Amino acid sequence: MLDYAEADEVQVLRHRLRALVEEHIPKSYLGAFTDNPNDLEIAQRFSRILGEQRLFALTWPESFGGGGASSWEQTALREEMWAAHEPRGAQYMGLNWIGPVLMRYGNEDQQQRHLPPIAAGDVLWCQGFSEPEAGSDLPALRTKAVREEGGWRIHGQKVWTSYAEMARWCFLLARTGTPESRKDGITVFLVDMEQAEIEVRPIPSMLGRHHINEVYFTGAWVPDRDVLGGINEGWKIVNDVLAFERIGIARYARCDKLLSWAPRALGEAWADLPQGLHQRWAKALVHSRSVRLLAYKVVAAQDQGLLDPADAAAYRIAVTLLDQEVAEVLMDIVGGWGLGTEDTERIFERAVEDHWRYAQASTVASGTLEMQRLALANRLVGKR
Amino acid sequence: MAELVDEMEELAEAVSESTRALVAQSPEGVGWKALLELGWFELAGEDPRLATGVLGEELGRAALASRALDAAVVHALEQAGAPVVAEQSHAVLYPLPSSPGAGQLFADGSAELDGLFLGGVEPGDKILAFVTDPAGQPAVVRLAPVEPSEVAGLDGADARVRAGRLTGRSAAVLDRLAPEHARLALRTARRALAYQLVGAAEECLRIAVTHVSERHQFGRPIGSYQAVKHRLADVRVAIAAARSVLAGSWDESDQTELTVLVATSLAKKAVQTAVAHGLQVCGGMGFTEEFPLAPLVRRAQFFAPFLGSAAELGMETARLLKACGTAPRISGFGTP
Ligand SMILES: Cc1cc2nc3c(=O)[nH]c(=O)nc-3n(C[C@H](O)[C@H](O)[C@H](O)COP(=O)(O)OP(=O)(O)OC[C@H]3O[C@@H](n4cnc5c(N)ncnc54)[C@H](O)[C@@H]3O)c2cc1C
Numbered sequence: 001m002l003d004y005a006e007a008d009e010v011q012v013l014r015h016r017l018r019a020l021v022e023e024h025i026p027k028s029y030l031g032a033f034t035d036n037p038n039d040l041e042i043a044q045r046f047s048r049i050l051g052e053q054r055l056f057a058l059t060w061p062e063s064f065g066g067g068g069a070s071s072w073e074q075t076a077l078r079e080e081m082w083a084a085h086e087p088r089g090a091q092y093m094g095l096n097w098i099g100p101v102l103m104r105y106g107n108e109d110q111q112q113r114h115l116p117p118i119a120a121g122d123v124l125w126c127q128g129f130s131e132p133e134a135g136s137d138l139p140a141l142r143t144k145a146v147r148e149e150g151g152w153r154i155h156g157q158k159v160w161t162s163y164a165e166m167a168r169w170c171f172l173l174a175r176t177g178t179p180e181s182r183k184d185g186i187t188v189f190l191v192d193m194e195q196a197e198i199e200v201r202p203i204p205s206m207l208g209r210h211h212i213n214e215v216y217f218t219g220a221w222v223p224d225r226d227v228l229g230g231i232n233e234g235w236k237i238v239n240d241v242l243a244f245e246r247i248g249i250a251r252y253a254r255c256d257k258l259l260s261w262a263p264r265a266l267g268e269a270w271a272d273l274p275q276g277l278h279q280r281w282a283k284a285l286v287h288s289r290s291v292r293l294l295a296y297k298v299v300a301a302q303d304q305g306l307l308d309p310a311d312a313a314a315y316r317i318a319v320t321l322l323d324q325e326v327a328e329v330l331m332d333i334v335g336g337w338g339l340g341t342e343d344t345e346r347i348f349e350r351a352v353e354d355h356w357r358y359a360q361a362s363t364v365a366s367g368t369l370e371m372q373r374l375a376l377a378n379r380l381v382g383k384r
Numbered sequence: 385m386a387e388l389v390d391e392m393e394e395l396a397e398a399v400s401e402s403t404r405a406l407v408a409q410s411p412e413g414v415g416w417k418a419l420l421e422l423g424w425f426e427l428a429g430e431d432p433r434l435a436t437g438v439l440g441e442e443l444g445r446a447a448l449a450s451r452a453l454d455a456a457v458v459h460a461l462e463q464a465g466a467p468v469v470a471e472q473s474h475a476v477l478y479p480l481p482s483s484p485g486a487g488q489l490f491a492d493g494s495a496e497l498d499g500l501f502l503g504g505v506e507p508g509d510k511i512l513a514f515v516t517d518p519a520g521q522p523a524v525v526r527l528a529p530v531e532p533s534e535v536a537g538l539d540g541a542d543a544r545v546r547a548g549r550l551t552g553r554s555a556a557v558l559d560r561l562a563p564e565h566a567r568l569a570l571r572t573a574r575r576a577l578a579y580q581l582v583g584a585a586e587e588c589l590r591i592a593v594t595h596v597s598e599r600h601q602f603g604r605p606i607g608s609y610q611a612v613k614h615r616l617a618d619v620r621v622a623i624a625a626a627r628s629v630l631a632g633s634w635d636e637s638d639q640t641e642l643t644v645l646v647a648t649s650l651a652k653k654a655v656q657t658a659v660a661h662g663l664q665v666c667g668g669m670g671f672t673e674e675f676p677l678a679p680l681v682r683r684a685q686f687f688a689p690f691l692g693s694a695a696e697l698g699m700e701t702a703r704l705l706k707a708c709g710t711a712p713r714i715s716g717f718g719t720p
Contacts, residue, residue, distance in 0.1 A: 335482035
C-alpha cells in the first residue's frame with residue numbers, strides 16, 4: 001500500500017520553498033525566457049540561492065554538492081518550482097537528467113568537473129539531439145564527429161535546441177559510425193559552448209524569443225575527456241535520458257495551481273460563468289489530482305528500482321494531455337485572452353495565456369505524443 | 385437547372401477570384417472603401433451568402449484586419465430598413481469578451497462605453513455600438529463620431545487584427561435601433577465571424593496537409609502515418625460540420641437565431657481543432673514565427689471568446705431551446 005500522507009520533512013521543505021519564492025520571485029514572473037532580460041537574471045539568481053542552501057540538487061549525494069534528500073522531497077521541489085513558473089529557469093534540465101545521467105555513465109573526472117557546478121546552480125546545459133532531418137526519427141541524425149589527435153571535431157547542425165543561447169555546455173549526440181549506422185553509430189559528447197566554431201541562432205517562436213535555437217557546429221573541439229560513455233554507445237544513454245525526461249516535470253502542479261486560483265482571480269465573475277464551464281473546471285481539477293497520484297506511483301516504483309517503462313510512458317502521456325485540457329478550460333474561463341495580457345496587473349490572465357502556449361508544445365517537445373503512444377503500445381503488443 | 389448551377393458556380397468562382405486579389409493586395413487590411421470599390425455591397429444585395437462567405441473565408445485564410453464584420457452588419461441593417469446607409473463608412477463597437485455589451489445605456493439617453501473596434505476607425509466614420517439598455521437588454525445604438533485618437537491599441541493582442549479599444553467615454557447617443565434590428569445585427573456579425581473562422585481553419589488544414597506531404601521521417605512522408613492522418617480527418621470533419629450549418633443559417637425563419645448560434649459555435653470549435661492538430665502534426669516547425677501557422681493561431685485565440693465563447697454560446701442556445709419548448713430542426717435542414 002502506498003501511504004499518501006506527506007512526511008513532515010516534505011511539508012517543511014514545501015514551506016521553505018514557498019517562502020523563498022515569495023521572497024525572491026516577483027508575482028509577475030512567468031518564466032525565464034520572456035523578452036524581458038530581467039526574468040533570466042531572476043532565475044539565475046534564484047538558482048544560486050537554492051544552490052547555496054543545498055536545495056538545488058536535493059537528492060544528489062553530498063559529495064557532488066547535493067542535499068542527500070529523499071525522492072519525495074525532490075518531488076515536492078519539482079512541484080513547487082513548476083507551480084511557480086519554474087523560477088530555476090533552464091536549470092531544471094541539468095538537475096532532472098544531465099546530472100543523473102552523468103552519475104550513471106560519467107567517469108570520475110567528468111563527475112568531479114561537471115556535477116558540482118550543476119548542483120551549485122551556476123551552469124546551464126542544453127540538449128543537442130534534434131536536427132532538421134532527425135526529429136521523431138532521432139537515429140537519422142547526421143551531425144558528425146571526426147577523430148583527431150586527442151579528441152573530436154564536430155560538424156553539423158542541431159535545431160530546436162532549448163536555451164542554447166545561454167547554455168555553457170551542450171549534451172550533444174553526434175555520429176561516429178557510418179552514415180547508415182543509425183542507433184549503433186551515435187556517441188554522446190559534452191561540448192563546451194564557448195568556442196568560435198559554434199554559432200547559435202535564436203528561432204523566434206510562440207514560446208518566446210529566447211527559447212529555441214539553431215546551433216551550427218563548424219569543427220567545434222571536444223577533447224577525449226568529454227566523451228561520455230563508449231564510442232558508438234550513445235543510444236543506450238539516450239534511452240535513459242528520455243526516461244528521466246519523461247517524469248522530470250511536474251506539470252500537474254501548475255495545472256492544479258492555476259485551476260485553484262481561478263475562482264479567486266475571477267472574484268464575483270466566477271459565479272456568473274456558464275454552468276458547463278464550472279463542470280469542466282471541476283473535472284479538470286479531478287484529472288490533475290489523479291495525474292498527481294500517477295506521478296507518485298511512478299516515483300515510488302522508481303525509488304524501489306521497479307519502474308515499468310510502460311508506466312513512465314503512461315504518466316508522460318497523461319500529464320501532457322492534462323496540460324492541454326487545463327489550458328482549454330482556463331482559456332474559456334478567462335475569456336478575454338489577448339486583451340491587455342501585457343498588462344502586469346492581470347497576472348492570472350497572463351499566466352493562463354503563457355500556460356496555453358506551453359501546453360501546446362508539451363506534446364511535441366522531448367518526443368511527440370504520437371511517438372510516446374507508439375512506444376507504449378508497442379510494449380503492450382510485444383513489438384520493440 | 386444544370387445551367388443555373390453552372391452559372392452560379394461561375395459567379396462564385398469570379399467572386400472568389402476578385403476577393404482573393406483584393407486580399408492579396410491589402411496587407412494592411414481591407415477597409416470600407418476597398419469593399420465599396422470591390423462592389424461587395426451590391427453583391428451582398430444579390431447574394432448575401434456568397435458575398436459574406438467568400439469574403440469571410442478569404443480574410444480568415446489571410447488572417448487580415450478588415451471591416452468585413454462591420455460591413456455585413458450595416459448591409460443587413462440597411463436591407464432590413466434600419467436608418468443606416470452602406471455608402472457611408474461605418475465602424476461598429478463590439479462587446480469585450482465575456483461582457484454582454486460594449487457599454488451601458490442609461491435612462492437619460494447617455495452611454496458609458498467600453499468596447500472594441502475590430503478593423504480600426506477613421507475620421508468621419510458613422511458609429512454603431514452593441515450596448516446594454518437600462519433594463520439589461522441588448523441594444524444597438526448609433527453614436528456621434530469618434531476621434532481615432534480616443535481609441536487605444538490592444539497590448540498583447542493579435543496585432544494584425546488592428547483592434548482598438550474605446551473606454552470610459554460617455555458618448556452622445558444619436559438613436560437606438562429597433563430590438564429586431566439589434567438581434568439581426570448580432571447574428572449577422574456572428575455569422576460573418578464564423579466564416580472567417582472557417583477560412584482560418586481551412587488554411588491551417590491546408591498548411592498541415594502541405595507540411596505532412598513534404599516532411600519525411602523514417603524514410604516516409606509523415607502524412608503516411610495513421611496517427612497523423614486521423615488528426616487531419618478530424619479537422620476536416622469539424623470544418624464540414626461548421627460549413628453545413630452556416631450554409632443553412634441563411635434561410636430566414638424563427639430558427640435563424642438558433643442556427644447562427646450553432647454555426648458560430650461549430651466554427652469556433654473547427655478553428656480550435658485545426659490549430660491544435662495543425663500544431664501537433666507540424667512538430668517543432670509549427671511553433672516558429674516564420675511558419676505560416678503563427679498568425680492563424682493568434683487569430684483563432686483572439687476570436688475564440690469574441691461575440692460569445694463556446695460555453696456562452698452553448699448557454700444561449702440552451703436558453704433559446706428552453707424558451708421554444710421543443711427541439712426544432714435546424715433551419716435550412718434539407719435544402720441543398
Ligand atoms: C518547445 C520545444 C523545445 C524543444 N527543445 C529541444 C531541445 O532542447 N533539444 C532537442 O534536441 N530537441 C528539442 N525539441 C525538438 C523535439 O524533440 C522535436 O520537435 C520532436 O522530437 C519532434 O520532431 P519534429 O519537430 O522534427 O517533428 P516530426 O518528427 O517531423 O513530427 C511531425 C509530426 O509527425 C508525427 N510523426 C512522425 N513520425 C511518426 C510516426 N512514425 N508515426 C506517427 N506519427 C509520426 C509526429 O508525432 C508529429 O506529430 C524541442 C521542441 C519543442 C517544440
